[in-house]
Each structure stands twice: as C-alpha cells, then as structure tokens.
Amino acid sequence: MTEIEKFGHFAFIRHSGISKYVEALEQGKLTATRCRKCGSVYFPPRKFCPKCLADDMEWIEYEQAGEGRLLSYSILYLAVAGFDEKEFPAPVGVAQFPDGNRVYARIEGVAPDSLRVGMRVKLVPKALPDGRVTHVLQPA
Amino acid sequence: MSSNVAIVGVGMTRFGKREDADVKELGFEALKAALEDAPNVSPKDIEMLLTGYAWGYTATRNPTGELAEYAQLSPIPGFDVHAQCASSTAAVITGWSFIRSGFAKVVAVVGVQKMSELSGREVQRVMGQSADSSLEAPLGMTMPTAYALRAIAYMDKYGATEEDLALVRVKSSEYASRNPFAMFRQKFTTEDVMKSRPISYPLKLLDCAANADGAAAVILASEEVATKITDTPVWIKGVGLATGQQTVRGVPDLTTFTPTVEATRMAYRNAGVEPSQVQVAETHDCFTISEILDYEDMGFFPRGEGYRAIREGQTYVGGRVAVNVSGGLLGRGHPVGATGAAQIFAITRWLRGDAVGDIRVPAELGVAYTRGGVGTYGAAVVLSRRR
Incomplete structure (x- = not known):
C-alpha cells in the first residue's frame, strides 16, 4: 500500500501530494501545510498554494x-x-x-x-x- | 454574426431498467424519436453529434463515436460532453455555442446512461469517485450522504422537517404516475416516504432518485434553419454554467448550492429575464432536499421558505411556479447523462403546447437546471416560445 492508500476505509487513489499527512496520522499527529512564500496555512494540507501559486510547503503540526x-x-x-x-x-x-x-x-x-x-x-x-x-x- | 438557437425536435426513451438495449441502442432510440419529432430534419441534415454521458457505469468509453457509427452519421464532428449528472445540459450548451459561432447549423445532442449493470452499492462507489477521492471518499462519502449533510444543515437552520422533504416525493410521484416515460408510476404518500428504509439519515429510500437506464435527445438549429422548418421552435434564450465544490469541507454554506445560484443567475441575465417570470422549471431533484434548495437557489422563493412552498403546494401546476411536474429525477429515474436532455424534452413540449403523458403546463418561459457531482457543476438553460 502507498501512504494515501492507507487513509480511510477504502482507497480510491494510489498517489497524492499529501502522503505525509497519512505518515503523520500513523504517528498519532495531525498536520497541516504552511506556504513558505505567503504564510497561508492549509488544513487538510495541500501540496500547492492557490493564493500565490507556490509549491513550497512546510509541514507543521495542526494544533x-x-x-x-x-x-x-x-x-x-x-x-x-x-x-x-x-x-x-x-x-x-x-x-x-x-x-x-x-x-x-x-x-x-x-x-x-x-x-x-x-x-x-x-x-x-x-x-x-x-x-x-x-x-x-x-x-x- | 451569431445566430439565435432553437430546439426543433425532442425525444426520449422510457427510463428504468432496460435489459433490451445497450448505450448506443438507447441513444439511437432517443435520437430517432427526436428526428421524428423534428419536422423536415433528416439524419443527413445533422452536422454535429454531441453526447452527454458520465463515464464509469458501463464499459462503454466512446458513446458519441459508437452512436455516430451506429446511426450512420459519421464522419460528422462529434465528441462526449462530461459534467457528471449535468452532462447533457452541458452538451446542449456546447451545441448552442457551436451554432452561435457559425460552425454548424444543425446539432443533435443525445444524453444517455446505462446504470443497471451495476448494483446500487457499486454505483455508489462510482459516484464516490465524484467526491473528493483523497480524503473524503475513503471515509464513505456517498451521493446520499453529501445531500443528507445539506438536509440536516437546512432543517437545523430553518425548522423544516423530514415530512416536508417527503412532500417533494409525494408531488413527484403524483406527476410521474401520469408520465409514461417515468420509471416509477405509483403514487406515494408522506407515510410511504417516512417508512422507507434509511439510506443516509435523514434521507430514506424514497427521498432518493433511482439509478436508471435511458436516453433523451434534442435537435438544435440556427435561427435561419429553424424558422424555415418549423412553426413551433422553442428558443434558447440564455445559458449558464458554473463550478462549485468537489469536497464537502469546501462548501461555504451547506444550505445553498453555489453552482445552482451562479449558473441560473447567469442564464437569467443572458436571457434578460427575472426568476419571478419563470412559469415552469425542471430542476435537479436528485434528492427531496435538493428540490427545496433549488427553489431558493434559483430565486423562486426567499431563503428559508422553500419548504413552505412545498407545504403550500406552490410548485404544483397552477401554483406560483410548476417545478418538476414531469415527475422530476425522483419520479422519472435518473440515468445521469440523460437527465438534462429529459428535462429539456419536457419543457420544450410544454412551451409548444404539447403534453408529456397527460401533463400539460400552460407556459411561455421555462428553465432547466441540472447539477453534476456533489455540487461540482451547474448547467442552466432558459427556454421560451418567443424569440
């Protein structure tokens, strides 16, 4: 199983840009992404920032x-x-x-x-x- | 020089379980009916074929190509138009734009779907792929659930009840019993709906439109052609399209569908009409709650008053606006790619003064609105007897 295939009860897809979210869930943590360019925080996490179009995301704990x-x-x-x-x-x-x-x-x-x-x-x-x-x- | 566009022929198959036909045969049956309905249009006059079709329910991958060959229309241009349940409305709008641009003068649009080869549970898995496939579908997001979440939010905000939702099905079944194309011909009471088995709380089996097989077809023509070949053209006065949300978490307000608001507003504006002028509407009642939201989102009734409209019978023939008086998706059955063309079939016939079964609706202005996915796409067409 790929990471995203492990999410939930039944997998619809095999590949995703937010696989790290699933890795963190396995460690008992909720994570979000923060755009390093404009600072926007996304939960559930996103690979791309729609506000500034950047793809430079930092993974942070979602508290x-x-x-x-x-x-x-x-x-x-x-x-x-x-x-x-x-x-x-x-x-x-x-x-x-x-x-x-x-x-x-x-x-x-x-x-x-x-x-x-x-x-x-x-x-x-x-x-x-x-x-x-x-x-x-x-x-x- | 852009041309006005008219509907010059409509036809449809009976909706329901159709073990006697495959996708191209259902499509042909509807196309044949539309051509027989269109005075002075023969197959050789068709310059383009568009098919509204949602992939995944059968092995058929190329419905337009298959139908073009089967109907001996090749080599005319053609392709599939896919916007989930809004596919054939989007296909009609695509045909409209090809005629407006001068690319073609006569376009045939066929909406077709065959869903009975899959079980209900399998259909829900295909439909789950119409939801967010990464983080929502894997938790068990079904189409009924996406609408059940709307229903609870609406009932909590405005005080509507499950019995109010049931009244929508009571109306649908009343009209479907009079529509020979409809899948369900029996009349249901509020009690029947309330006693049907739970699907996704608060929605029960009879709150849900059924998966079905079927096809419907619309022949579009330029003004120049239409005025020559028929005395009863129905004019496409305005069209509207919108996208909404694929995720439930992304919906800004669960008591409204933004694609419905945006697509119909665009269509009214393009047509130069107000929603208060609309006399007949076919809307996307895939669930009972969706018809009530459509009343409000399409501007027929104020926010929070849609459920009062069905309580008061305002959406029956003779009320403020006749909504889904063909039986709608609930009564007609919902072969997803065919639904939009079936809505346009009904409104076209009523605007011409013809009946659907024995249902007649005196009207000069109507609107068809179809929604795709979990609120992902919206497509609206305003139709009028007057150019």
Missing part, C-alpha cells in the same frame, strides 16, 4: 483541532461496495475549527440520536485494522 463545531452530520446506512458492511450504520459529519478550516470525518463516541448541529468536537488520529489509518471526530 487548533480541539475547538471544532459540528456543522452537519448524517448516518450512513448503505455500505458502499468495497467497504466492510460491519462498519455501518456509520455516523459522519462536517466540522469547522476556529481558524475556519473544515473537515469531513466519521464521528465516534456519540450516540446517533445525540448528534446535534453545533456540538463541540475534536479531530483525532486513529489506527484502523490492516495497517490503515484515519482521522475521526469525537466529542470535545
């Missing part, structure tokens, strides 16, 4: 993830082909951090009927079976 708010959520009942049916139903959501960055991830540690828009969440790295790794939203 602002503790104060997220859930913008929306759903519960997946339909197992997509390739995914393990035992994972479903699976709660998922979109969270926003104080810096404005957002992430889509599965949610754990919350009963499905307790999910609410606006609830406080944090994003944490998580190891999955078979050498896979992901990030999940948990109650903050």
Whole structure:
C-alpha cells in the first residue's frame, strides 16, 4: 500500500501530494501545510498554494483541532461496495475549527440520536485494522 | 454574426431498467424519436453529434463515436460532453455555442446512461469517485450522504422537517404516475416516504432518485434553419454554467448550492429575464432536499421558505411556479447523462403546447437546471416560445 492508500476505509487513489499527512496520522499527529512564500496555512494540507501559486510547503503540526463545531452530520446506512458492511450504520459529519478550516470525518463516541448541529468536537488520529489509518471526530 | 438557437425536435426513451438495449441502442432510440419529432430534419441534415454521458457505469468509453457509427452519421464532428449528472445540459450548451459561432447549423445532442449493470452499492462507489477521492471518499462519502449533510444543515437552520422533504416525493410521484416515460408510476404518500428504509439519515429510500437506464435527445438549429422548418421552435434564450465544490469541507454554506445560484443567475441575465417570470422549471431533484434548495437557489422563493412552498403546494401546476411536474429525477429515474436532455424534452413540449403523458403546463418561459457531482457543476438553460 502507498501512504494515501492507507487513509480511510477504502482507497480510491494510489498517489497524492499529501502522503505525509497519512505518515503523520500513523504517528498519532495531525498536520497541516504552511506556504513558505505567503504564510497561508492549509488544513487538510495541500501540496500547492492557490493564493500565490507556490509549491513550497512546510509541514507543521495542526494544533487548533480541539475547538471544532459540528456543522452537519448524517448516518450512513448503505455500505458502499468495497467497504466492510460491519462498519455501518456509520455516523459522519462536517466540522469547522476556529481558524475556519473544515473537515469531513466519521464521528465516534456519540450516540446517533445525540448528534446535534453545533456540538463541540475534536479531530483525532486513529489506527484502523490492516495497517490503515484515519482521522475521526469525537466529542470535545 | 451569431445566430439565435432553437430546439426543433425532442425525444426520449422510457427510463428504468432496460435489459433490451445497450448505450448506443438507447441513444439511437432517443435520437430517432427526436428526428421524428423534428419536422423536415433528416439524419443527413445533422452536422454535429454531441453526447452527454458520465463515464464509469458501463464499459462503454466512446458513446458519441459508437452512436455516430451506429446511426450512420459519421464522419460528422462529434465528441462526449462530461459534467457528471449535468452532462447533457452541458452538451446542449456546447451545441448552442457551436451554432452561435457559425460552425454548424444543425446539432443533435443525445444524453444517455446505462446504470443497471451495476448494483446500487457499486454505483455508489462510482459516484464516490465524484467526491473528493483523497480524503473524503475513503471515509464513505456517498451521493446520499453529501445531500443528507445539506438536509440536516437546512432543517437545523430553518425548522423544516423530514415530512416536508417527503412532500417533494409525494408531488413527484403524483406527476410521474401520469408520465409514461417515468420509471416509477405509483403514487406515494408522506407515510410511504417516512417508512422507507434509511439510506443516509435523514434521507430514506424514497427521498432518493433511482439509478436508471435511458436516453433523451434534442435537435438544435440556427435561427435561419429553424424558422424555415418549423412553426413551433422553442428558443434558447440564455445559458449558464458554473463550478462549485468537489469536497464537502469546501462548501461555504451547506444550505445553498453555489453552482445552482451562479449558473441560473447567469442564464437569467443572458436571457434578460427575472426568476419571478419563470412559469415552469425542471430542476435537479436528485434528492427531496435538493428540490427545496433549488427553489431558493434559483430565486423562486426567499431563503428559508422553500419548504413552505412545498407545504403550500406552490410548485404544483397552477401554483406560483410548476417545478418538476414531469415527475422530476425522483419520479422519472435518473440515468445521469440523460437527465438534462429529459428535462429539456419536457419543457420544450410544454412551451409548444404539447403534453408529456397527460401533463400539460400552460407556459411561455421555462428553465432547466441540472447539477453534476456533489455540487461540482451547474448547467442552466432558459427556454421560451418567443424569440
């Protein structure tokens, strides 16, 4: 498996410019990229900076993830082909951090009927079976 | 010198599971119907063939080339136009621009898709590739989930309920029961929708448009040709295209689709009309929530009032604006590449004064809007009986 193939529950692609994000997840860290030219910080990380078109990114630890708010959520009942049916139903959501960055991830540690828009969440790295790794939203 | 462009013929196949035909045969069936509908246009008059088609659902890689050979239209120019579910609307706009430029006078556009060779779970994997393939699809991003996230955000912000979403399907099924081209002919109640099995909370099976096989075709002609061959041309008054977001995390506001707002605003501006003038619309009701967002994003109702419009019956024939009264994607079925052309088929017939099944909509101005991906592409066409 390439690094990006290890991300999540099923791989759609084999190559990516943000493989280091997955390497860091394996070490239990969330990372972002910072453009060395204009200073913009990207989470999830990006290889290229759309603001100044530079491709000179510095990898930094992403520490602002503790104060997220859930913008929306759903519960997946339909197992997509390739995914393990035992994972479903699976709660998922979109969270926003104080810096404005957002992430889509599965949610754990919350009963499905307790999910609410606006609830406080944090994003944490998580190891999955078979050498896979992901990030999940948990109650903050 | 740019020409006005008219629709001079439309045709479509029945949508649903079609084990009797492959992609080129479905495309031919719709093309044949459109040619039979177009007075005084024969296959030799077609100067260009464009196909709206989304790749990945069948092994067919070159639908335009296959159809050009099969219909004996080769060697005329042609290619595939791909914008996911908005493919054939984007193909009609592409044909419009080739006629406007003087490159061609008569263009045939065929939207076609065959999805029943894959299971629903496999289709969702293909559709997952329409989402962010690096960081979102690997977590299980399905098309229903992308829209479920919209639904929860909208319901939380404005107080709409799951029953309000269900009312959209009740309307769709009412009209689909009268449309012989539609996949689902049975009428559903709010209770039927509420009791259908969960797909991605809060969306249930009957909140979702179904994967389907089918094709629809549109014959476009320059003003010079159109005015010679038909007394009932329907004019393309304005077109609009936009891109949005492939990632869910990149969506600025989950209660609106920016490609819908931008593409329809562009089309209204080019047509010189206001949304309040639109009498009939076919919009992208791939899920019940999407029709409610379309009401607002297309300017028919103020923000946060779309769900009240369906409660009040404002989008039935005879209401403020008739929306998806063909049955829409929910009732007609959604063979993704064919949907835009099927929307234009319905509006063209109503503007001419013809029926779809026994559905008639008295109107002079209509709009077709198709969205591709998870809100990735938008394509809109404003149609009028008046030049």
